[in-house]
Amino acid sequence: MYPKKLRCEYLADPLCIDVPAPRLFWILESGKEKKPGSFQAAYRVIVSSSKEKLTKGEGDLWDSGKVESPETTHVAYAGKPLQSRQQCFWKVKAWDDGGNESRWEDCEVGSWQMGLLEKGDWHARWIGAPAREPRKIKVVDTTKPEPVEIAAPDPSPILRKAFTIAGKLARAMLYSTALGEYEVTINGQRAGDDLLQPEWTDYTKRVQYQVHDVTGLLRPGENVIGAMLADGWYMGLLGPGDAVRQRFYGTNRRLLAQLVVELADGQLVDIVTDGSWKLLENGPVQASDHFRGEDYDARLEQPGWDAPGFDASKWIPAAVDDSVKANLVAQKNEPVRVFATLEPVAMHEQVPGRWIFDLGQNMVGWCEVELGGAAGQKVTLRHGEMLELDGSLHVDNLRLAAQVDTFVLDGKGERWFHPRFTFHGFRYVEVSGLAGPATAGMLAGKAFSSDPPVAGSFECSNPKLNQLWSNVLWTQRDNIASVPTDCPQRNERMGWMGDAQVFAQTGIYNMDMAAFYSKFTADMRDGQKPEGMYPDFAPHPFPPGSFAMSFGPGWADCGIIVPWRVFTSYGDKRLLEENYESMKSYVDLIVDENPKYLWNTWGSNYGDWLNGDTLKAKGYPAKGGEMPKDAYATAFYALSSGLLARIARVIGKYDDAAKYGEVRNRVVAAFNETYVEKDGKIKGDTQAGYAIALGFGLLSDEIQALAVDHLLGAIKKYKGRLSTGFISTPHMMLELSRRGHLEQAYKFAENEEFPGWLYTIKNGATTVWERWDGFVAGRGFQDKGMNSFCHYSIGAVGEWLYRVVLGINFDEEEPGMKHAIIAPRPGGTLAWAKGSYDSIRGKISSSWKREGATTTYRVEIPPNVRATIDLIVPKGVDISVDGKTLGQAEGQGHFDARGGRVRFDVGSGSHEVVVKGA
Ligand code: BGC
Numbered sequence: 065m066y067p068k069k070l071r072c073e074y075l076a077d078p079l080c081i082d083v084p085a086p087r088l089f090w091i092l093e094s095g096k097e098k099k100p101g102s103f104q105a106a107y108r109v110i111v112s113s114s115k116e117k118l119t120k121g122e123g124d125l126w127d128s129g130k131v132e133s134p135e136t137t138h139v140a141y142a143g144k145p146l147q148s149r150q151q152c153f154w155k156v157k158a159w160d161d162g163g164n165e166s167r168w169e170d171c172e173v174g175s176w177q178m179g180l181l182e183k184g185d186w187h188a189r190w191i192g193a194p195a196r197e198p199r200k201i202k203v204v205d206t207t208k209p210e211p212v213e214i215a216a217p218d219p220s221p222i223l224r225k226a227f228t229i230a231g232k233l234a235r236a237m238l239y240s241t242a243l244g245e246y247e248v249t250i251n252g253q254r255a256g257d258d259l260l261q262p263e264w265t266d267y268t269k270r271v272q273y274q275v276h277d278v279t280g281l282l283r284p285g286e287n288v289i290g291a292m293l294a295d296g297w298y299m300g301l302l303g304p305g306d307a308v309r310q311r312f313y314g315t316n317r318r319l320l321a322q323l324v325v326e327l328a329d330g331q332l333v334d335i336v337t338d339g340s341w342k343l344l345e346n347g348p349v350q351a352s353d354h355f356r357g358e359d360y361d362a363r364l365e366q367p368g369w370d371a372p373g374f375d376a377s378k379w380i381p382a383a384v385d386d387s388v389k390a391n392l393v394a395q396k397n398e399p400v401r402v403f404a405t406l407e408p409v410a411m412h413e414q415v416p417g418r419w420i421f422d423l424g425q426n427m428v429g430w431c432e433v434e435l436g437g438a439a440g441q442k443v444t445l446r447h448g449e450m451l452e453l454d455g456s457l458h459v460d461n462l463r464l465a466a467q468v469d470t471f472v473l474d475g476k477g478e479r480w481f482h483p484r485f486t487f488h489g490f491r492y493v494e495v496s497g498l499a500g501p502a503t504a505g506m507l508a509g510k511a512f513s514s515d516p517p518v519a520g521s522f523e524c525s526n527p528k529l530n531q532l533w534s535n536v537l538w539t540q541r542d543n544i545a546s547v548p549t550d551c552p553q554r555n556e557r558m559g560w561m562g563d564a565q566v567f568a569q570t571g572i573y574n575m576d577m578a579a580f581y582s583k584f585t586a587d588m589r590d591g592q593k594p595e596g597m598y599p600d601f602a603p604h605p606f607p608p609g610s611f612a613m614s615f616g617p618g619w620a621d622c623g624i625i626v627p628w629r630v631f632t633s634y635g636d637k638r639l640l641e642e643n644y645e646s647m648k649s650y651v652d653l654i655v656d657e658n659p660k661y662l663w664n665t666w667g668s669n670y671g672d673w674l675n676g677d678t679l680k681a682k683g684y685p686a687k688g689g690e691m692p693k694d695a696y697a698t699a700f701y702a703l704s705s706g707l708l709a710r711i712a713r714v715i716g717k718y719d720d721a722a723k724y725g726e727v728r729n730r731v732v733a734a735f736n737e738t739y740v741e742k743d744g745k746i747k748g749d750t751q752a753g754y755a756i757a758l759g760f761g762l763l764s765d766e767i768q769a770l771a772v773d774h775l776l777g778a779i780k781k782y783k784g785r786l787s788t789g790f791i792s793t794p795h796m797m798l799e800l801s802r803r804g805h806l807e808q809a810y811k812f813a814e815n816e817e818f819p820g821w822l823y824t825i826k827n828g829a830t831t832v833w834e835r836w837d838g839f840v841a842g843r844g845f846q847d848k849g850m851n852s853f854c855h856y857s858i859g860a861v862g863e864w865l866y867r868v869v870l871g872i873n874f875d876e877e878e879p880g881m882k883h884a885i886i887a888p889r890p891g892g893t894l895a896w897a898k899g900s901y902d903s904i905r906g907k908i909s910s911s912w913k914r915e916g917a918t919t920t921y922r923v924e925i926p927p928n929v930r931a932t933i934d935l936i937v938p939k940g941v942d943i944s945v946d947g948k949t950l951g952q953a954e955g956q957g958h959f960d961a962r963g964g965r966v967r968f969d970v971g972s973g974s975h976e977v978v979v980k981g982a
Pocket residue numbers: 304550551556560561562563670673850855857
């Protein structure tokens with residue numbers, strides 16, 4: 065057994081850590097011996113200031129010594145205080161429970177670097193173009209009768225600074241950020257491959273800076289650092305529906321950059337943004353905006369502008385702006401970058417001169433396109449998620465977000481172009497303005513998102529469910545550019561928290577979301593009002609003191625639910641501590657405003673959004689799907705106060721744990737008194753009501769059984785169809801599955817008519833639709849103002865695929881997968897299923913296969929993880945575990961057979977369970 069996959073603050077070899085005691089992580093790999101059931105008994109971490117010292121085993125920064133502990137996650141650095149820009153190299157060795165010690169040579173080297181920790185470490189000044197009055201233009205909003213006025217984005221200024229390196233170079237690190245969006249180049253090459261930097265935060269509270277190692281881009285003698293600035297979230301169009309804003313956070317784009325060059329003799333040279341930088345206001349990027357797209361004019365390119373030897377004598381000095389007061393923080397999360405290139409799968413000329421390319425996948429990003437033609441010729445790319453029946457691009461659902469890129473050519477031959485400071489949600493691209501016919505090879509989609517590693521896999525014998533899994537993962541990728549958004553195409557793209565909380569667990573199974581959600585919890589805190597209200601989306605671009613779109617049950621509660629999910633999935637206690645005061649003030653506010661323990665005073669209340677009552681279908685009940693909003697809100701009151709009590713207990717605040725536990729008990733009592741009848745009927749008699757009450761644990765044992773019957777009744781009322789909204793659907797799937805109605809859950813999952821996931825797949829969906837009936841053959845598109853084809857909310861069924869079909873479950877009492885509960889539940893039409901989850905303690909795999917009366921389960925558990933296998937089997941069947949009859953196999957903790965259910969413990973390694981006669 066030896067440690068591998070070394071990470072710091074959840075990231076592989078990060079360059080900007082700004083916490084004083086960074087946490088270290090590793091996983092354990094079985095050695096050749098593959099000894100089953102191994103545990104880590106002790107570890108030793110060595111942190112050195114250089115690779116050489118580390119190789120020699122000199123932990124000059126920290127040597128933990130041998131620590132008797134099974135811990136492999138969140139091991140907090142406890143060595144010498146770390147300085148700004150400190151380089152730290154580390155390795156770890158482990159002892160297993162048999163006393164075997166891993167060899168240092170088998171451990172890869174991990175590293176991290178500290179960011180600029182003190183304000184005084186920054187010598188750079190904010191620079192940019194002189195302020196200009198914006199020009200107004202009128203643009204189309206597809207949901208409005210008249211064009212609307214917006215400010216035309218200014219051209220992106222380009223900035224440059226030439227400097228000389230005299231001496232031998234050892235290392236060069238670039239610390240940079242912007243108000244707006246930026247790209248930096250050194251000698252004509254991009255520093256890093258991150259996009260949409262510095263990402264979206266509430267810039268009035270925090271601005272993230274990025275760090276790049278640019279040693280390889282510099283050379284002795286003259287060098288040039290160049291930059292471009294654009295509007296981004298800081299100044300560009302932003303916001304949902306009628307709350308669209310522009311220039312919300314500020315009216316001037318600004319750049320801050322500090323290039324720290326370390327020479328071989330130890331000398332440090334800082335190249336910083338200041339008044340000595342040169343600026344050209346009218347760069348080739350003529351306008352860019354996340355919603356609208358980008359306009360590029362190749363005729364305005366300045367060949368060689370960001371390389372030595374360029375004559376910038378006609379450029380103006382950059383304006384220095386010392387009025388900027390930004391709180392700079394190191395970027396916590398994986399950057400946004402391209403993760404896939406999609407080649408067109410089809411193309412057609414829809415009307416003469418208008419070519420439609422199909423990329424085969426609804427994606428987020430932009431296209432790279434090879435263009436040639438006369439100087440001044442303009443090529444236009446429009447982006448949409450769907451096609452109309454006549455084969456033209458469907459753009460009705462975009463509202464104000466036109467997603468149009470234009471390229472004006474310079475007549476100097478064919479070249480590849482792409483936009484920089486925008487992103488689109490699309491599968492189809494319409495290209496017009498070409499000099500000749502389009503060719504398939506001239507265009508490719510570059511899909512990008514924040515880039516946490518993919519953590520999950522899923523496959524089964526129903527190909528449509530496999531497509532569903534793929535659609536859920538794609539929809540996640542399409543909605544995590546810096547913040548978890550509802551959708552990536554129309555003017556919305558907000559960090560809607562109802563969607564985020566309901567999808568969080570699926571998100572965690574699919575990808576390693578720890579760093580991403582750590583940033584998001586800070587965004588939610590930044591959006592919280594002093595009174596304690598969490599917003600309904602974060603960041604929350606409203607002026608201070610505005611309570612608009614805040615304090616919505618099921619949305620604002622995300623402020624508690626997401627930290628809890630991060631804790632149970634990754635074991636992150638520090639995140640709970642960081643968010644504790646904020647969570648507490650939120651629950652206190654609910655209590656203050658609703659002292660009778662029924663949540664009646666809320667901010668917004670969207671209820672169980674997109675429930676059955678919003679469906680437009682013949683023969684489908686027009687009413688009766690929506691859980692009444694008061695009961696729904698009170699259920700969240702109970703959930704949040706109950707979670708807060710558990711969180712308080714985890715972080716050792718026992719008085720608070722008792723206090724909020726009591727609040728929860730009172731809310732549960734009030735819920736039952738007010739909304740639950742003696743026979744178990746819940747106000748509204750909706751599928752959603754039962755799903756939520758059962759899922760949130762609001763009912764007594766006796767009432768639970770009755771409520772399950774009512775749930776089945778409510779399903780019958782809908783002729784076996786769903787009527788739940790996106791908040792309650794995942795709870796219904798899980799509750800049916802664990803309460804003896806697995807087959808009903810499988811029926812929902814495999815149903816190919818709407819409302820049902822596979823209906824969308826039958827209709828060619830490659831991402832999850834916002835609405836079950838987003839498009840219906842014969843009827844057409846749903847409400848164009850709200851009809852996204854890339855919304856992850858109802859994709860929260862992913863949690864069911866992992867937890868029920870594969871059976872990979874967390875144990876909330878032993879967070880961070882110290883203990884896994886493997887409870888696969890074969891069902892529906894499936895003959896087999898297999899998949900895995902890369903947990904924070906290593907990869908867990910689970911598969912099963914049904915052949916005649918025999919079901920074979922295979923499970924793989926990483927070292928240092930205990931697992932309980934939990935199966936439903938008819939009484940009297942033969943069960944063998946790893947070739948031995950259950951109950952006799954060695955190393956099994958306990959064997960418990962009750963009512964057809966067997967549970968037994970296994971240690972790490974591969975296990976095979978064969979159930980015969982099932
Ligand atoms: C979004 C949703 C969101 C909702 C709030 C919508 O416009 O797209 O997914 O949660 O507003 O009700």
